Amino acid sequence: MSAAAARVLPDGIDVPFADVAAALTHRTQGDGAPLRAWWATVVVIGQDDRLQEAAAALRALGGHATVRGILISVGTETRPVPRLAGDLVAVAGLDPAFVNNVVAALRLSSLPTLVWWRGGEPDMLRALARLADRVVIEGDPPAVWPLAARLFEEAGFSDLRWTRLTRWRTLMASFFDIPEVRQAAPSFARIRVAGADGVAAELFAHWLAGSLGRPDIPFEFVAGARGAFIEEIRFGDHDQALTLRLAASGSCVLTSAVVRGHRGATRTVSLGDRSLAALVTEELRVRSRDRAFEAAVHAYLGRA
Numbered sequence: 001m002s003a004a005a006a007r008v009l010p011d012g013i014d015v016p017f018a019d020v021a022a023a024l025t026h027r028t029q030g031d032g033a034p035l036r037a038w039w040a041t042v043v044v045i046g047q048d049d050r051l052q053e054a055a056a057a058l059r060a061l062g063g064h065a066t067v068r069g070i071l072i073s074v075g076t077e078t079r080p081v082p083r084l085a086g087d088l089v090a091v092a093g094l095d096p097a098f099v100n101n102v103v104a105a106l107r108l109s110s111l112p113t114l115v116w117w118r119g120g121e122p123d124m125l126r127a128l129a130r131l132a133d134r135v136v137i138e139g140d141p142p143a144v145w146p147l148a149a150r151l152f153e154e155a156g157f158s159d160l161r162w163t164r165l166t167r168w169r170t171l172m173a174s175f176f177d178i179p180e181v182r183q184a185a186p187s188f189a190r191i192r193v194a195g196a197d198g199v200a201a202e203l204f205a206h207w208l209a210g211s212l213g214r215p216d217i218p219f220e221f222v223a224g225a226r227g228a229f230i231e232e233i234r235f236g237d238h239d240q241a242l243t244l245r246l247a248a249s250g251s252c253v254l255t256s257a258v259v260r261g262h263r264g265a266t267r268t269v270s271l272g273d274r275s276l277a278a279l280v281t282e283e284l285r286v287r288s289r290d291r292a293f294e295a296a297v298h299a300y301l302g303r304a
Contacts, residue, residue: 004092012085046118
């Protein structure tokens with residue numbers, strides 16, 4: 001028995017590798033309810049402690065999606081004993097040379113494969129991208145993004161930072177439905193973002209500047225006072241601005257557009273479910289390349 005695999009799936013059972021595929025195919029729900037069809041295979045790569053969190057997130061997908069989860073940590077084992085629990089299988093300490101063989105053997109070849117990268121040797125991404133329809137990165141951008149950018153033609157890529165920015169990007173884009181905002185925007189001179197994640201802030205700034213065809217808009221990041229992912233985004237000049245501000249509750253965003261000729265009003269909009277399970281579900285719904293993300297990453301790397 002692998003102690004690491006047992007920590008990832010404590011309620012699972014050890015199964016010889018040759019029997020894993022059959023065991024997954026003949027899974028049962030256990031409560032008599034009909035089994036739901038699979039949506040995709042989700043391959044999670046990361047250290048053992050990060051696999052535990054990922055396993056909990058995949059189980060929490062609930063009624064949103066049913067996925068076959070393959071959770072892999074790397075090490076020196078050439079014949080680790082897999083551990084199976086429901087639709088999840090954990091393979092701990094696997095020699096990197098065998099990762100692709102395990103993924104190819106256990107994935108649902110007729111359905112999309114999403115690789116959820118939670119850390120590891122970046123060079124493994126190249127081989128995994130050839131087996132994946134999408135790769136979702138969660139890690140250190142300087143270590144992973146340069147390689148990922150060279151693989152954009154091979155698979156769709158995203159990053160959980162980008163996923164967490166979806167509501168913020170949508171709210172900023174909605175300002176431009178206002179004619180007076182579109183008229184005033186060319187004079188807006190600076191993007192300012194406050195929060196805890198400087199990389200996410202810069203990614204947002206590159207997306208906004210690129211969307212407006214103004215890649216050289218000055219950008220300022222300041223550390224937020226509350227430790228939240230993003231706390232405030234302000235795009236404007238001295239007299240006019242579009243502002244998104246995290247509400248005191250931490251679950252909503254206050255939006256405000258102050259431009260000439262427009263009677264500004266503040267709205268309160270829910271951020272929605274920001275759990276890991278919700279973020280992964282959001283990524284599972286994407287089936288094509290995200291050109292906006294790719295452009296923002298290229299811009300980030302160009303300035304790094």
